[in-house]
Amino acid sequence: MAARKEQIPSVWTRPQRARRRDQPALSREQIVAEAIAILDADGIEALSMRRLGTRLNAGATSMYTHVANKEELIELVVDEVLGELRLPDTTALRGSGSSGAAGSGSVGSGSADPDAWRAAITECADGVRATVLRHPWLVSVLGDVGLAYLGPNMMRFSEAMLTVLEEAGFELLEANDAMGVVMAFVVGMATSEASWLTTIARHGTDEQAWVEQLLPAAKEAARGHPRLHRLYLMQQSLDASATREKGFANGIRLVLDGIELAHRARTENR
Amino acid sequence: MAARKEQIPSVWTRPQRARRRDQPALSREQIVAEAIAILDADGIEALSMRRLGTRLNAGATSMYTHVANKEELIELVVDEVLGELRLPDTTALRGSGSSGAAGSGSVGSGSADPDAWRAAITECADGVRATVLRHPWLVSVLGDVGLAYLGPNMMRFSEAMLTVLEEAGFELLEANDAMGVVMAFVVGMATSEASWLTTIARHGTDEQAWVEQLLPAAKEAARGHPRLHRLYLMQQSLDASATREKGFANGIRLVLDGIELAHRARTENR
DNA sequence: GCGCCGCTCCGCACACCGTACGGATTCCGC
DNA sequence: GCGGAATCCGTACGGTGTGCGGAGCGGCGC
Numbered sequence: 001m002a003a004r005k006e007q008i009p010s011v012w013t014r015p016q017r018a019r020r021r022d023q024p025a026l027s028r029e030q031i032v033a034e035a036i037a038i039l040d041a042d043g044i045e046a047l048s049m050r051r052l053g054t055r056l057n058a059g060a061t062s063m064y065t066h067v068a069n070k071e072e073l074i075e076l077v078v079d080e081v082l083g084e085l086r087l088p089d090t091t092a093l094r095g096s097g098s099s100g101a102a103g104s105g106s107v108g109s110g111s112a113d114p115d116a117w118r119a120a121i122t123e124c125a126d127g128v129r130a131t132v133l134r135h136p137w138l139v140s141v142l143g144d145v146g147l148a149y150l151g152p153n154m155m156r157f158s159e160a161m162l163t164v165l166e167e168a169g170f171e172l173l174e175a176n177d178a179m180g181v182v183m184a185f186v187v188g189m190a191t192s193e194a195s196w197l198t199t200i201a202r203h204g205t206d207e208q209a210w211v212e213q214l215l216p217a218a219k220e221a222a223r224g225h226p227r228l229h230r231l232y233l234m235q236q237s238l239d240a241s242a243t244r245e246k247g248f249a250n251g252i253r254l255v256l257d258g259i260e261l262a263h264r265a266r267t268e269n270r
Numbered sequence: 271m272a273a274r275k276e277q278i279p280s281v282w283t284r285p286q287r288a289r290r291r292d293q294p295a296l297s298r299e300q301i302v303a304e305a306i307a308i309l310d311a312d313g314i315e316a317l318s319m320r321r322l323g324t325r326l327n328a329g330a331t332s333m334y335t336h337v338a339n340k341e342e343l344i345e346l347v348v349d350e351v352l353g354e355l356r357l358p359d360t361t362a363l364r365g366s367g368s369s370g371a372a373g374s375g376s377v378g379s380g381s382a383d384p385d386a387w388r389a390a391i392t393e394c395a396d397g398v399r400a401t402v403l404r405h406p407w408l409v410s411v412l413g414d415v416g417l418a419y420l421g422p423n424m425m426r427f428s429e430a431m432l433t434v435l436e437e438a439g440f441e442l443l444e445a446n447d448a449m450g451v452v453m454a455f456v457v458g459m460a461t462s463e464a465s466w467l468t469t470i471a472r473h474g475t476d477e478q479a480w481v482e483q484l485l486p487a488a489k490e491a492a493r494g495h496p497r498l499h500r501l502y503l504m505q506q507s508l509d510a511s512a513t514r515e516k517g518f519a520n521g522i523r524l525v526l527d528g529i530e531l532a533h534r535a536r537t538e539n540r
Numbered sequence: 541g542c543g544c545c546g547c548t549c550c551g552c553a554c555a556c557c558g559t560a561c562g563g564a565t566t567c568c569g570c
Numbered sequence: 571g572c573g574g575a576a577t578c579c580g581t582a583c584g585g586t587g588t589g590c591g592g593a594g595c596g597g598c599g600c
Binding site for chain 2: 014109124138139140141142143144145146147149150152155156158159162163166171173175176177180181183184185186187188189191192194195196198199217218221222225226227228230231234247251253254256257258261262
């Protein structure tokens with residue numbers, strides 16, 4: 001109350017701690033964004049409420065007015081990251097309106113490329129893989145959060161994939177099954193790739209060097225397992241990163257083959 | 271040194287803290303087993319070195335003479351659980367050697383059932399899924415540990431799958447790719463199932479009730495996503511558990527179709 | 541028999557964690 | 571101008587993983 005015109009710098013010359021609405025200072029978006037920054041930089045075990053608070057010039061517990069608890073924060077973070085996914089473009093899928101467009105054959109005005117759905121789904125799969133590899137901590141969180149089933153970005157993405165498949169002639173439940181298979185494959189593959197890359201990064205070497213470094217242990221562990229032994233020897237001379245890439249591309253192609261086969265069998269019987 | 275024959279119960283009547291070799295009291299196997307018991311009973315966040323120690327009538331830090339740190343413990347635990355996997359039996363794969371018994375196969379002395387590898391791999395996949403569902407905490411750990419690449423039980427299992435595929439005519443690298451695809455699918459699918467079941471268990475209801483309870487929120491979240499909305503409505507009247515089961519069986523069949531297709535294309539060109 | 545070595549186990553301590561709680565501060569509608 | 575609501579934070583509690591030094595014991599060389 002008193003001493004309104006103090007100018008002398010002293011303990012009482014408070015550094016105007018008073019800023020409540022000068023900047024909102026804290027918002028859910030900011031918190032989530034900073035959390036992602038921490039995660040990307042230092043991985044999952046580096047994310048603590050205290051560190052997060054400090055990074056935002058805030059107290060540790062201040063986050064709890066914007067976020068119920070850490071688990072909810074992580075759900076938000078996951079869905080936020082899923083927002084990076086580009087949706088497949090559906091323009092090539094169907095030329096005409098919503099009419100049956102009878103023959104999947106190549107005729108008919110505005111008829112779509114019958115393989116367009118494969119390209120679109122592949123695009124989705126590649127996108128998810130890229131996102132996971134860009135944020136490898138995702139996989140150590142998927143087991144707890146599932147796939148943030150109801151997050152808006154997850155919903156958006158699912159709807160888009162279902163759209164692709166439905167427009168390609170899949171029935172809804174069939175489309176859902178197909179999406180499930182694709183996503184399972186992608187998540188499984190990305191999980192293994194991400195954890196592989198994480199361990200490499202933790203040891204500070206690059207992929208090829210790590211393979212060489214690991215080889216003796218691998219050979220030792222493969223004692224009594226001739227096929228694994230042969231396999232390790234063969235892989236030694238392969239470019240690890242390229243092999244991963246090819247493995248994924250090959251796998252998704254193969255999964256789509258299976259889906260296409262089942263779909264054809266289904267539509268023939270109709 | 272003194273007072274060797276104390277009998278009076280008192281503070282000094284030590285409850286014979288002296289037992290060093292009466293029972294080994296602590297061994298790596300025991301530690302791992304107890305850790306699994308904790309994990310199965312109360313999930314991943316219930317596993318702490320302190321609790322583990324207490325359960326074994328030991329101090330918290332005593333575990334560190336048998337295990338480097340918690341991470342290593344978890345690696346051991348994962349591989350231990352993988353030991354539950356039954357290996358596919360390979361007798362049906364090739365007729366020769368163990369007396370073909372012709373059996374289901376059509377003709378040819380000792381010729382094997384050409385579809386036997388599919389059955390064997392399906393068996394593997396089902397086994398992994400069952401193990402994961404029996405120990406749902408596995409998935410919240412897979413992202414960190416990868417697949418415990420070099421654990422003996424993991425090696426055993428991988429070698430067995432490779433054997434199945436090689437005996438079915440796959441080349442080693444081809445077999446490895448196929449195994450990768452199958453495992454990716456299985457892990458992805460099981461991850462989603464396990465985390466789903468875990469959240470359900472955490473809320474103390476059963477699957478069907480949880481679906482109903484979740485439905486309003488799901489419908490709300492599906493606003494503006496007509497396909498998802500329709501999907502939720504349709505799934506409402508389906509038995510959730512049976513749907514999961516069917517989804518997995520269907521998915522693995524489909525993946526194997528893809529693999530078989532690629533394999534056939536490969537062998538034709540040879 | 542004796543003394544010592546090494547292995548095992550443990551109490552203590554440290555730094556850190558998530559978060560409940562209550563008090564301070566500021567903003568907004570009246 | 572004032573009262574309530576929203577926001578932020580200091581403090582505290584009970585928990586975590588684990589480094590360290592010491593204590594008890596079995597087995598080994600003498």
